[in-house]
Amino acid sequence: xxxxxxxxxxxxxxDVTDCRSERAPQASAGLAVRHAAAADAPAIVGLAADxxxxxxxDTVRRRLATLPAGHVVFVATNQDRVVGWLHAFHGQSLLHGxxxxxxxxxxxxxxxxxGVGGALLTYxxxxxxxxxxxxxxxxxxxxxxxxxxxxxxxxxxxxxAEQAFTKAxxxx
Numbered sequence: 001x002x003x004x005x006x007x008x009x010x011x012x013x014x015d016v017t018d019c020r021s022e023r024a025p026q027a028s029a030g031l032a033v034r035h036a037a038a039a040d041a042p043a044i045v046g047l048a049a050d051x052x053x054x055x056x057x058d059t060v061r062r063r064l065a066t067l068p069a070g071h072v073v074f075v076a077t078n079q080d081r082v083v084g085w086l087h088a089f090h091g092q093s094l095l096h097g098x099x100x101x102x103x104x105x106x107x108x109x110x111x112x113x114x115g116v117g118g119a120l121l122t123y124x125x126x127x128x129x130x131x132x133x134x135x136x137x138x139x140x141x142x143x144x145x146x147x148x149x150x151x152x153x154x155x156x157x158x159x160x161a162e163q164a165f166t167k168a169x170x171x172x
Contacts, residue, residue, distance in 0.1 A: 043082035
C-alpha cells in the first residue's frame with residue numbers, strides 16, 4: 001500500500017515561550033500536558049482509531065512501557081480526560097543531522113481549535129531544545145488538509161511531497 005504524505009520541518013525555533021504565544025491559540029482552562037502513562041492506553045487507542053489507526057490497548061500499554069531512549073509520549077488532559085497525545089523521537093539523519101520527528105499527534109475532534117495541539121507542540125519543542133535539537137519534522141497524510149494548516153500556522157514549512165512505502169518482513 002502506498003500513502004502520499006507531505007513532509008514539513010521547522011528549523012531554528014525561537015524561544016519556546018515566544019513560540020507558544022505566537023503560534024498556539026490560548027489553551028482552554030483546565031488543560032494540562034504530562035508524560036503518558038500505561039493507564040492512558042485506552043484513551044490513546046480511542047483517539048488513534050478516530051484517525052483510522054486501529055491498535056489494541058494492550059499493545060499501546062506494552063509499547064509505552066518499552067519506548068526506546070530518545071522517544072517521548074505526551075498526553076493533554078482536560079479535567080482528567082485525555083483529549084490529545086503526541087509521540088516524538090530524537091533521531092539523526094546522515095544528510096540532515098539531529099532532529100526530533102513527530103510520529104503522531106492526535107486531538108479529540110471536540111477539542112480541536114482549543115489550544116490542545118499547540119500545547120502539545122510547545123511541550124515537544126521544549127523537550128527537543130532540552131536535548132540540544134533545533135529541528136522538528138512531521139509527516140502528514142496528503143488528505144489531512146486541516147493538519148497541514150495547523151502545522152503551517154505554527155511555523156512549519158512544506159519541504160517536499162513523497163510516496164511512503166511499507167514492506168512486511170517474514171517472522172523468524
